[in-house]
Amino acid sequence: MEATTVAKTGTEGKLWGGGDEKPLKASYGKLMMWFFITSDALTFSGFLAAYGFTRFKFIEEWPIADEVFNHFPFLHGVDAPMYYVALMTFILIFSSVTMVLAVDAGHQMNKNKVVTYMALTILGGIVFLGSQAWEWSNFISGEYGAVETRSGKIIQFADADGNRVAIDDFATASPKDRTQHLSKNGIWYNSESSYNPLSLEDVKKGFEANPDLRVRTMQLTDEGEKTVLNREESLVTLNDTGVGVIQGANLSQNEYGAPLFGGFFFFITGFHGFHVLSGVLILIIIFFNVLIGTYEKRGSYEMVEKVGLYWHFVDLVWVFVFTFFYLV
Amino acid sequence: MAHDTTHDGEHSGAKKRIWQVFIILSILTIVEVVFGIFKPDFLVHTDLVSLSLLNWIFIILTIIKAYYIVWAFMHMEHEAASLRRVVVWTGVFLICYLVAILLIEGSYIQEIYENGYITWDF
Numbered sequence: 001m002e003a004t005t006v007a008k009t010g011t012e013g014k015l016w017g018g019g020d021e022k023p024l025k026a027s028y029g030k031l032m033m034w035f036f037i038t039s040d041a042l043t044f045s046g047f048l049a050a051y052g053f054t055r056f057k058f059i060e061e062w063p064i065a066d067e068v069f070n071h072f073p074f075l076h077g078v079d080a081p082m083y084y085v086a087l088m089t090f091i092l093i094f095s096s097v098t099m100v101l102a103v104d105a106g107h108q109m110n111k112n113k114v115v116t117y118m119a120l121t122i123l124g125g126i127v128f129l130g131s132q133a134w135e136w137s138n139f140i141s142g143e144y145g146a147v148e149t150r151s152g153k154i155i156q157f158a159d160a161d162g163n164r165v166a167i168d169d170f171a172t173a174s175p176k177d178r179t180q181h182l183s184k185n186g187i188w189y190n191s192e193s194s195y196n197p198l199s200l201e202d203v204k205k206g207f208e209a210n211p212d213l214r215v216r217t218m219q220l221t222d223e224g225e226k227t228v229l230n231r232e233e234s235l236v237t238l239n240d241t242g243v244g245v246i247q248g249a250n251l252s253q254n255e256y257g258a259p260l261f262g263g264f265f266f267f268i269t270g271f272h273g274f275h276v277l278s279g280v281l282i283l284i285i286i287f288f289n290v291l292i293g294t295y296e297k298r299g300s301y302e303m304v305e306k307v308g309l310y311w312h313f314v315d316l317v318w319v320f321v322f323t324f325f326y327l328v
Numbered sequence: 329m330a331h332d333t334t335h336d337g338e339h340s341g342a343k344k345r346i347w348q349v350f351i352i353l354s355i356l357t358i359v360e361v362v363f364g365i366f367k368p369d370f371l372v373h374t375d376l377v378s379l380s381l382l383n384w385i386f387i388i389l390t391i392i393k394a395y396y397i398v399w400a401f402m403h404m405e406h407e408a409a410s411l412r413r414v415v416v417w418t419g420v421f422l423i424c425y426l427v428a429i430l431l432i433e434g435s436y437i438q439e440i441y442e443n444g445y446i447t448w449d450f
Contacts, residue, residue, distance in 0.1 A: 024407075024408050024410050024411040024414065025407070025408040025410075025411065026407060026408070026411055031411075034411065034414075034415055037415070038414075038415050038418055038419060041419050041423075042419065042422060042423070045419075045422070045423045045426060045427070046426065049423075049426045049427050049430045049431075050430065052427060052430060052431050052434065053430040053431065053433060053434040054434065055434070056431050056434025056435045056437075056438055057434045057435075057437045057438050057441070058438070059434075059435070059438050060438070060442070066364075081364075081365060082361050082364045082365050083361075086357065086358075086361040089357055090354070090357065093350070093353050093354065093357065094350075096397065096401055097346060097347075097350045097401075099401075100346050100400075100401045101343075101346060103403075104339075104342055104343060104346065107339075107342075108339060149449075150450065151448060151449050151450045153449055224372065241450075305403075308401075308402075309402055312397055312398075312401045312402045313402070315397060315401075316394055316397045316398065319390055319393050319394060319397065320390060320394070322360075322390075323360070323386050323387065323389075323390040326364070327360060327363075327364045327386045328383045328386050328387070
């Protein structure tokens with residue numbers, strides 16, 4: 001051994017000499033999961049910081065979250081800000097609790113309890129995904145509609161008291177030249193329902209016919225509410241600057257305000273939802289492994305612990321998304 | 329037998345901790361939601377370091393929630409101190425830096441939009 005050419009550092013057996021001890025006293029798998037979580041946390045921080053950047057850039061005209069996310073299932077037309085996301089948050093926190101209970105049952109090698117708690121966690125994840133889909137569909141279909149101005153701003157409509165009015169309520173679509181596509185003209189069974197969107201002219205006509213209506217700009221007042229113009233200013237703004245009608249939201253424009261608001265909503269909640277989806281898939285795989293007794297035979301439920309780390313991380317990210325998208 | 333009892337004791341302690349943390353997280357979330365719905369005027373209109381008190385409350389409560397999730401649910405409290413520092417310090421320092429730079433830049437651009445010679449709302 002003395003004749004070997006490998007230089008010795010004299011620190012063999014010590015931690016920095018690569019001794020027998022596990023680095024950071026954690027198993028390989030858990031350590032790698034922490035590596036992944038740290039880098040993923042930085043990715044999400046990048047997204048949220050970019051959201052903060054854009055919001056600070058448009059601080060005087062950013063949409064008010066309470067006005068955008070105010071739907072609750074089965075309560076149509078009721079203004080219910082926050083309740084729905086609060087419910088989603090609770091669903092995710094509770095699925096985190098069942099996950100940590102599954103990990104705990106794994107420590108005691110109690111297979112049946114691991115199975116029960118993991119099944120509950122998967123259920124929670126699926127319910128959360130469904131809730132997010134509902135939230136998206138509300139966001140995409142919109143409620144009031146708006147008009148885009150030539151400088152890319154949004155104007156919305158309100159009555160004399162400042163309550164929001166939907167453009168469908170005062171404007172009627174006029175007949176247009178577009179011919180409906182019928183199945184007899186299609187190659188296969190293609191057909192479409194009648195499609196007659198509101199045009200800007202329809203909105204202008206409806207607006208002039210209702211002296212009660214006012215234009216609501218994106219500008220926030222000192223009280224943190226949107227500015228409502230008086231009737232004369234409203235008419236001028238709508239007639240001079242309006243360029244098109246927006247209903248709902250897509251990737252390039254939305255009826256709520258700054259176009260980037262929609263972009264960030266789709267991107268950040270979508271990326272988080274994708275994490276939840278992959279979490280549910282991984283949980284299902286591990287769940288079946290538990291069922292067929294893989295970890296019982298292996299003598300350790302560490303795999304459940306590792307997927308648990310990932311699942312809690314997804315919950316952790318949601319806590320921040322909840323704060324920065326819905327509260328602040 | 330003696331071994332069994334100590335093990336059981338440890339175990340019920342872990343369970344107790346889980347439910348305790350769940351209750352803490354629930355209470356913090358409920359407080360956030362209540363503040364978010366009622367938005368007390370005093371908190372909205374009092375600024376502290378260019379952020380309203382209400383937003384400070386939200387952010388601090390969020391960080392407390394994050395602490396409980398990482399420490400209790402992700403078992404960070406049982407990991408080696410070195411692992412804790414590797415994960416937490418990396419995240420905290422990089423995130424603080426990134427957020428500070430981007431928010432300062434964001435308000436600078438907002439200022440330009442507002443006070444520049446070109447109007448952005450024409």
